[in-house]
Amino acid sequence: MSDIKQNGLGRLDWVLILAPYRKDAAYLAALLQERGVQAKAASAADFEDFLSEFPGVLVVTHEALNPAVIAVIARFLQDQPNWSEIPIVVLLDRVAPQSRILATLSAAWPRSRQIFYQRPVAALELISGIQSALLTRFRQREVRDYLERETELRLELNHRVKNILASVLSIFEMTRRGAVSADSLAEDFRGRLTALSNVHSAVFLAGGEAVSLAAVVDSTLAPYRSDGQTAIAVEGSEVLVSREAGTTLALCLHELATNAIKYGALSQPTGNILLKWEVSSNVDPTLTLSWIESGGPPVVEPSQKGYGTRYMRSALAGMFGEPPEFIFAVGGLRCTIRGPLSRFSQTSR
Template identity: 70%
Template structure:
């Protein structure tokens, strides 16, 4: 969590107040804070920096509207993303010419929702207006979050499709190496593709709330196996996982397998993969899972961290409560992860 988030800023649900004269800023901030709203007063000098922290609403008094302040707000508005339209509450003096000021500010601040009050304004009326503006801003935040999730999903989908296509090509190459006839090649290749399809169906659309770790491993690695092949060894006790844990492990094993067929232990006929896990018996059992490659090309530390590695590290750290260990040993990739079994097992209390 960043300092901005820790201080409650950057979340579009707080109020920035620019009122440099008298005690207007302190009074308005206290008024809002009494109603449970976060508020912060700005000086002309720190206005630019505080705007960069993404306030939900900007409150500006009439006397604060000097050319420098107007230009600072204008620059901030021009840099807003498309989903953003910050509400600006302008507190005018009683004798101010509202139509002239409104026309000038509308021209200078086109990407804002301006709300005008003439002082003196009732506290309840002002608070209600600011709360309404904050609700609008929070809806904009929801749009932002939706767009970010959609972008992430598109990136993930693109990554998955590319991995699937790479996997299909690699499965064909693996099948072709052991084929003795066109009919045998077609049959084996079709069976492996069917197994790959079953993995996706099982992981993403399976019913039920539990899945055995052995079943997850076998379903993910089935496309790379045949009856005569001993390239992959799976060994471990029976472990029941929650559906979410099973999905995360399946996706992570798929990333490891895809990497192995591209660059590692499955890219050569003599290559080997050993997937093993064990449970340490104690008052709180610990599951340790290892993926060990051998017989493949010499391993070199990659120059950059790819999406698959980032996904595994983030997803598995969240699931196990500890970060995975990924070692690019020259004779083969070594991957391991450990954590409390209770973090992966189904919660029987919900049964």
């Protein structure tokens, strides 16, 4: 009893035959197999075991329809999932009490699609009917697969929306604590939301759970590199980072760029920034990302850490295992982010 049972509901492409009179079962099975339809003939003793393998179509002759068999099929139908409505082909003799049989089976098997043929029936007609019934089963399975995918997508969407709303709420609370006015709150909050939106767009365009680090950098820094300005140079090999790592890096790069505009290299026409990253070649590769400012006003280490610095230290330490390194050199701020590549990215090339 084979691979069909192992595959469970995945296979509906075979026919189970219960025809105890003479050699009817063997004849029907051979007829179907000649046309490329897998068929199995069951006896009254093993019929219920074969049913547990979930056939696509059931063929029963009226001689087999005793109360015990009818009850076995009824129990089987009750256990079917909601999407399944198994076709049952019933072969009736001319002398069989057809109206009574139809009424009995309709009452006993409400969750089935019953197809009746009166014997003798042309082989071509019977084969065509069974093949049509199998096609119906394939359509049912397609509907099942579609509904399962739709359910998975709804759950995934709900999960992601909750995560995004949690991120927005967290960003708002941290921005509010550092705001000195309603205008500064609105400006900072808008910028951080834009950085969050840009990285989500980059992940969406990448079509998966990983995104190119270069795409995260480009989408985050695009507002600061407009009008053909080349004050920010970017260097780095192709690395794929996870959605979470990309989001954290985007927000941190936004903080660095905002700080550079207000106080650092981007506050003066002569200022420049080099953003570069590299992956070490050791057994456990490390990703190192450096933000290097030059040509701006002399740098003085602030007496108190602002929101951006506190956020970067906390977020990056939690995500990558160690906080960023800030060097307040006179010639320009330097920030280095470092961590095992495995914590940044599931895949790299």
